[in-house]
Amino acid sequence: MNFTYSDKVKELQQKLSQFMDDYVYPNERLYYDQLNPGERFASIPPIIEELKQKAREQGLWNLFLPESEYGAGLTNLEYAPLCEIMGRSSIAPEVFNCAAPDTGNMEVLARYGTEEHKKKWLKPLLNGEIRSCFSMTEPDVASSDATNIEASIVRDGDEYVINGIKWWSSGAGDPRCKIAIVMGKSNPDAEKHKQQSMILVPLDTTGVTVKRLLPVFGYDHAPHGHAEIEYKNVRVPAGNMLWGEGKGFAIAQGRLGPGRIHHCMRTIGAAERALEELCKRVQSRTAFGKKLADQGVIKEWIADSRIEIEQARLLTLKAAYMMDKVGNKEAKAEIAMIKVVAPNMALKVIDRAIQAFGAAGVSEDFPLASSWANIRTLRLADGPDEVHRRAIARYELEKYK
Structure with missing residues (x-):
């Protein structure tokens, strides 16, 4: 195993570190000062969009996604020291469009999404125009065992109907969050690891309700947030299913x-x-x-x-x-x-x-x-x-x- 960083990675390390010194660290306090104290989940600190634009102009954008036409062409090994630099500041990953859960959701869309999914959701995510969330964990079951998931995804003609309560859907508090990847059971009678499916649910769909935002040790993580979401008789097109039933x-x-x-x-x-x-x-x-x-x-x-x-x-x-x-x-x-x-x-x-x-x-x-x-x-x-x-x-x- 050779962990020596290539010249390409060293150059990106230098650029990234310089950007952090010039723009990210000096603006950390401003970011939190710009959060509206009365409506912390209603607006986005203007500084974050300014920094995102600067990062994109400098080519420090979408550095993840190995083996994909959508990323920067870096391997996981090459991305590691760059991701480490971003981890030095809580606001930095979003600045470079490398923040969770969007990175994971973009990987899912890139690997398993249809061309329509990619056009409608992946492209805006890659452009940093919208945010997303991942709804898997549930309050009523031990979600560390994903086979316990009880939310239902039932086929009804050309639609799927989703019912269930999810929580710790990180990012759902953000007003830019437009799409959720929801995991639920589509066939409870199938083999244990083939009962679950994942489906795309726009957050403005009828029946989707953000019930509350959950703080972490007293930190609300605004405007990102961690949401408890109710999916009640939510109907989405059958084409929103990712990969296929039982692939969740x-x-x-x-x-x-x-x-x-x-x-x-x-x-x-x-x-x-x-x-x-x-x-x-x-x-x-x-x-x-x-x-x-x-x-x-x-x-x-x-x-x-x-x-x-x-x-x-x-x-x-x-x-x-x-x-x-x-x-x-x-x-x-x-x-x-x-x-x-x-x-x-x-x-x-x-x-x-x-x-x-x-x-x-x-x-x-x-x-x-x-x-x-x-x-x-x-x-x-x-x-x-x-x-x-x-x-x-x-x-x-x-x-x-």
Whole structure:
């Protein structure tokens, strides 16, 4: 395995880092200041559209989507260091049109959508004109086992009728969110992993109701948000079905592989930024007669953080390499491993940084608290740690049967 970055990637790294320094970091505070305090989900901070335009002009746009005519022609391995840079700021992924859940949804549309789907939904998503959400998780079942999904998708002539309650449909609070990919059961009597289907549901369809937006540790993540959505006798054309009836579980596995590793790439960037902030802070603060940087325990924090980040990065690169060489399905063990490792690593690094900052670390004056809260969700999103560990153990045991 050769993880050396090509000249193309190095050039993009330099351009991306410079863009972050020039435009993203200086405007993070402005982004949140521009959110309407009374109607935080009703409008979009103008600065985000300005930054998106600048990024597109500089060719820093749609850098994901390997093996696709719609992306930048980068492999997963090439995209990894770029995605990491974006992960250093909560607003950056959208600036470059590389934000979840849109990236995963665009991959689904590119792989499984019809030409009509691509024209109506994929193209506007690629252009950054609209946003999307992914409705899989349900409040009444253990959704970590996707076969538990109970929302129904029933054929009725030239239409499908959808009924069910979904929650944690991230992105549905955004006024630009126009389309949902909904997972439900279309044939409860079929073989276990062929009961589910995925279907496209425009959010303005009759019967679609956003019941509430769910905060995360008190953060509402406006204007993106995480919605509880009711689908009540929602009718959409039969042509909105993705790939075909019974393909929902297969699509989910294909979608979540890249989605999981993208989360890990971004998480490493967040950990790197936290370590940088920690190092700067402890060299500028004095307690008990010497700088915090001279305290032995602080040095241990810094050393452990560097070791853990490097380990996680190498495992991420290996998983990306495997995805490129043998495909997402064959790389499932590596993807599962990094999905466990990266968030847990980042939480430890960020926690140390918070401790070094003292009370300031848990305030909104610095990005550490919100970063910790956001990354803590990744131990649940796209499958909880326990499910991935179960899968890893199963893959390992199969070697010795």
